[in-house]
Amino acid sequence: MRNLLFEIWEGLLISYRALKENKVRAILTTLGIVIGIWAVVTMSTALKGIDLAFQQGVSSLGSDNLYIDKWAWFNNEEPWWKLRNRKNLTYDEYEKYKKLAKLPIAIAPSVFTRKTLEYDGARVESAFITATTSEYLQTTNFTFAAGRFFNELESKGGRNTVALGFELAKQLFPQGADYAIGSIVRIGGKKMKVVGVLDKQGSWVMGDFNPDNQAYIPIEFLFKNFNKRRRKSITINVRAPNSQSVEAVKEEAIGIMRRVRGLAYNEKNDFSINQQSGLLTQINATVSVIQIAGFFITGLSLFVGAIGIMNIMFVSVKERTREIGIRKAIGAKRRSILGQFIAEASLICLFGGFIGLLFAGSSTFLINQWLPASIQIDTVALAFTISILTGIIAGFAPAYTAAKLDPVDALRYE
């Protein structure tokens, strides 16, 4: 064992000397490895970032939630033009459901709309507005940077109160969340009082679901000022007591909704029960696209890099035939020569991997603008492992050729 380590170490020293003598060539050959490692590290940090962002996002919305909706969010039980022919979900139906449902711990109707927000010259065009009841808060895990959600009284009375998402508040009130409380903003031209600013919740992964870019207003206010009660289809936000009960809540919801909507036993559901897991499925699809692309780029550049290194190693073996002859003449065994050239290829790749990591460091810095991304120690280990493996694979054939050389022939080589 000690002897093996000794040989590996000496092999590394020998190849390090050889590399120092051929710096430029070594650097040029590493390009493929650099790109390969760059791609694999960037991809894996990006994926981890997406995952983390998604976890944060889902937890802010609550993972034990169901959303009863006219539309199916993700699944394709029916094509969209059929869904369009479904009847809107009405406020009435929400109220009936709320009365009949026993299992949920919170139920809130919501309607999405887009309105322009203004405050003191600052404007946010067509921001995402969720109009809902005060009970909505209990279907989420929202926490507040300042203030609170609108209360039951304000909700029922359709009072002109609003809770702002973190990013939205930042755009309107650069002075900070505390300053925003009590201020009057214009939403779609109507004056509304800010009662709360949410903590930062999600990330762009959530898309329109991201609470950070939304404003929350009482649904009664919407009906009074913007839309007739029947104009828009309503989403019913339902929170189950825990994740084990989600299925039961879903079954109950289907039963109640079928009854409320007067469906005959042979009619299909004309509504959908949506879940976060649908979002998860979609995110996973995105993640696998990135993964496939990433693996493809990584694989391709590592392959190209390996071919390049193999090529340069063959040239190097050819050029150093005499050196190999000398080493053999003074007692180098086959495995020493084999080790020397494999070590050399691995060192080149390791160097390339290191440069690739540096590049990945800067692209991670860029990704960090959108995602909570950082290069983890296991990613570094992965990068170095891949580099060394590439070196071993690329170096083997040339090293084997070198090891097999006949000493007399090698010494005679000019």
Next chain:
Amino acid sequence: MNENIIKIEHIAKVYTVGIEKVYALRDVSLEINRNEYVSIMGPSGSGKSTLMNILGCLDTPTSGLYLFEGENVSDMNDNQLAEIRNRKIGFVFQTFNLLPRSTALHNVELPLIYAGVRKAERLERAKIALEKVGLGDRMEHKPNELSGGQRQRVAIARALVTNPSIILADEPTGNLDSKTGNEIMKLFKELHDNGNTIILVTHEQEIAENANRIIKIRDGLIESDTELKKSKSETENVNA
């Protein structure tokens, strides 16, 4: 006392070039004893280098028996041959064969690396070997910073550093002018006086006469094998 290091019997070496067969060695038998100083002489193409490469375990004969210190070399695999080359044989070439971009010290240290000797001891022994050949002040020089004679001294130090049983030198003065060549021959003489066993290949009578025994070969066969009876003072001309 006259324990033999090398014993070969009916060694032949045949090269096949295309469809033609080249008999580099036809049938060679000889014994070399400890502390002998032997010259192998012969015209160009007579098979001297082929014989040396076989004796040095760099090459294997087509047929025949080779015993090195009683062990049958003919049966050995690549690894075992490498080990013999490493520990038992010191080879000196006409063209020096140093690693061009390594210092004298590293060149001399190299066989010890393959012998698995630790760094500190390696450097110590390499320095001693370089001092022995008179290059104590040139250790950090690379071959292109050394004269031909100095390069050959480095090569000799490299051959000595493992304390081999025998030193094989194939035309070691072939690339040197006669003055430098004589200095190298003086060094071999010293090594022999210190107890080393040496085989020297040359095609020059004058160089060959430094040895105590001259083996002449021609067309792959031994033509003559003569002991030279001589003292240090006289230079007796012995013809076979």
